Amino acid sequence: MNQWYMLTVVGRDRPGIVAQLTSALYEGGCNLGEASMLRLRRNFTILLMAQFSGSMEALEALVRPVADALALCLHIEPLEGDLHEPRDPPDVRITVHGADRAGIVARVTGALAAAGLDILDLGSDVAGSEQQPIYVMYIDGYATQGIEALRTALATVGVEGIVVHIEPIQTFSC
Amino acid sequence: MLAILTYPDERLKRVSEPVERFEDELRAFLTALEEAMDAGPGGVGIAAPQTGHTQRIVLVDCSKARKPVPNHGRLVLINPELTTWEGMEVGREGCLSVPNYTGNVIRAVRVTLQAQDAQGEAHTYHLEGFEARVVQHEIDHLDGILFLERLVSRRSDLFQRKNYLPSPSKG
Numbered sequence: 001m002n003q004w005y006m007l008t009v010v011g012r013d014r015p016g017i018v019a020q021l022t023s024a025l026y027e028g029g030c031n032l033g034e035a036s037m038l039r040l041r042r043n044f045t046i047l048l049m050a051q052f053s054g055s056m057e058a059l060e061a062l063v064r065p066v067a068d069a070l071a072l073c074l075h076i077e078p079l080e081g082d083l084h085e086p087r088d089p090p091d092v093r094i095t096v097h098g099a100d101r102a103g104i105v106a107r108v109t110g111a112l113a114a115a116g117l118d119i120l121d122l123g124s125d126v127a128g129s130e131q132q133p134i135y136v137m138y139i140d141g142y143a144t145q146g147i148e149a150l151r152t153a154l155a156t157v158g159v160e161g162i163v164v165h166i167e168p169i170q171t172f173s174c
Numbered sequence: 175m176l177a178i179l180t181y182p183d184e185r186l187k188r189v190s191e192p193v194e195r196f197e198d199e200l201r202a203f204l205t206a207l208e209e210a211m212d213a214g215p216g217g218v219g220i221a222a223p224q225t226g227h228t229q230r231i232v233l234v235d236c237s238k239a240r241k242p243v244p245n246h247g248r249l250v251l252i253n254p255e256l257t258t259w260e261g262m263e264v265g266r267e268g269c270l271s272v273p274n275y276t277g278n279v280i281r282a283v284r285v286t287l288q289a290q291d292a293q294g295e296a297h298t299y300h301l302e303g304f305e306a307r308v309v310q311h312e313i314d315h316l317d318g319i320l321f322l323e324r325l326v327s328r329r330s331d332l333f334q335r336k337n338y339l340p341s342p343s344k345g
Contacts, residue, residue, distance in 0.1 A: 089266055089276040121328065170241055171276050173268040174211075174219030174234075174308055 002051070004033065004081035005059055009046040011072035013039050018046070020066045025050055028062035033083055038123075051081065089171040090120045090140040092147055098162035100126055100133035107159050109139070115153035116145030140169065176210040176225040178270045186271055187318040190221075190228040193252050196294035200231075204250060204292055207233055214270045216240060219308045221315030224271050230254065232289075232312040236305040243304040254289035254313055256282075257298075265307050267321045277325045281307045 009021060018037060025032065033049030052059045060076055067074040094117075096108055109119070121140040128134035143150055147168055154164050179186055193200065203222070211220035211233050218238050222231035230253045236245035261283030268276040285306045287299045301309055311321060 084274065086274060089268065168241060169266050170239060170243065170304055171266040171268055172218045172239065172304070172308055172311075173214060173216050173270055174221075174311060 003053070004079055005050050005052060005056065006077045006079050007046065007048045007050055007063065008075040008077075009048070009063075009067065009072050010043060011067075011070060013042055013044040014070065017044050017070055017072065020070065021046070021048075021063060021072075024063050024066045028059075029053065030059070030062070033081060049079075049081065049083075088142065090142060090169050091171075092117070092141055092143045092150065093167050093169050094139040094141070094150070095165045095167075096135070096137040096139075096162060098135060098159070100128070100135040104135055104159060104162060105137065107157050108137075108154070108162070108164065111153040111157045112139070112141075112150055115149040116143060117150055118142040118144055175213065176206050176227075178210060178214070178224055179226055180270075181272045181320060181322070183271075185226050185228075186223065186315070186320060188223060188228050189318045190223050190230045190316040193229050193231060193290070196252075196290070196292065200252075201292055203227065204231070204233070207231065208248075211235070217270060219312045220270065221312045223315050223318070230316045232309070232316065234305065234308050234312060236308060239304060244302065245305050246299060246301070249289075249299070249309075250292050251287070251289035251309070251312075252291065252294075254287055254309070254316075256285050256310070256313065257288055258286040259310075260284050263307075264326065265304075267307070267311055269311070269321055271315075272320060272322060277321065278328065279307075279311075279321050279324045280326055281310045285309065 022032065029052065031051040033051060035046065035048045037046045056076055056078060063074060094112065096104065098104065119139055119141045122137065124135065124137035126133050127136055147166060150166055207220060207222060207225065210225055211217045218236050219232065219234040222229050232251040232254055233249065234251065235248040236243055237247050259282035262280050263283045264278050264280055266276050267279045283306065284302045287301060287309060288296060290296050
């Protein structure tokens with residue numbers, strides 16, 4: 001059981017998706033790795049690492065019946081697991097909020113990428129009302145060129161009305 | 175060198191006993207504990223039970239933090255007790271006893287701490303921020319609690335979704 005696969009599963013949310021999917025994997029001989037599962041409005045989204053001794057086709061045969069029964073889109077890719085490679089925790093958190101409009105993510109992350117940000121985790125929500133939507137985003141990452149470089153880069157983004165905060169994350173080990 | 179116990183070692187769940195004798199044996203152990211703390215990568219604190227020694231002893235040294243933070247230097251905290259705490263903050267923690275994992279935990283921002291030193295003399299400390307967090311993490315070890323038991327969501331703790339309900343009508 002040495003091949004890792006990434007399963008991407010997306011569909012209309014309903015109770016039991018995770019239980020049915022993971023039961024099929026477990027009963028088929030899979031070992032699960034890291035996962036991100038999140039409801040984005042009415043849609044449930046799954047990114048799931050699974051270790052399986054068989055082929056990608058055999059893995060798909062395990063989960064396809066569940067996906068079809070629950071009307072879920074399913075995609076499977078082989079990948080490297082590397083689950084026990086040492087990793088550094090994020091050292092910076094950026095929060096962004098403001099009146100919603102197209103281009104916030106592209107402009108903010110474009111400036112951050114140019115200043116050396118490696119994004120580890122990004123989440124966003126659209127809040128407010130239909131008439132006055134608010135965009136809220138958080139990003140955790142590594143500032144490979146330091147946090148001041150990120151501050152300098154964001155000062156020139158100039159998206160009117162968007163508030164951006166940058167906070168260092170100091171992780172300890174004790 | 176004292177070995178660091180790692181999860182899921184059952185000994186990490188034991189509740190530590192108060193220190194009653196402040197003698198040479200204690201000071202020898204403190205020296206060994208300091209060595210173990212300093213050997214860990216970025217180790218800013220250690221609790222005696224992490225080495226299988228179930229006594230209420232904690233060492234903290236936030237002058238070793240990767241980025242400077244307000245700190246009291248190296249603290250030897252014996253029989254530590256939190257007497258006041260205020261504020262709540264999410265922060266990211268790791269643990270020598272839980273290798274290769276960090277997670278978000280809510281802790282008090284400011285604490286008052288009473289503890290004895292290596293000679294048994296009582297002291298009161300006012301700690302805040304990072305140093306207060308480290309001390310709370312270490313005192314948890316004395317009670318057999320790992321930060322894994324206090325994890326909060328990667329996501330919802332950062333931005334709690336607000337309920338945009340209309341204000342209650344007046345009059």
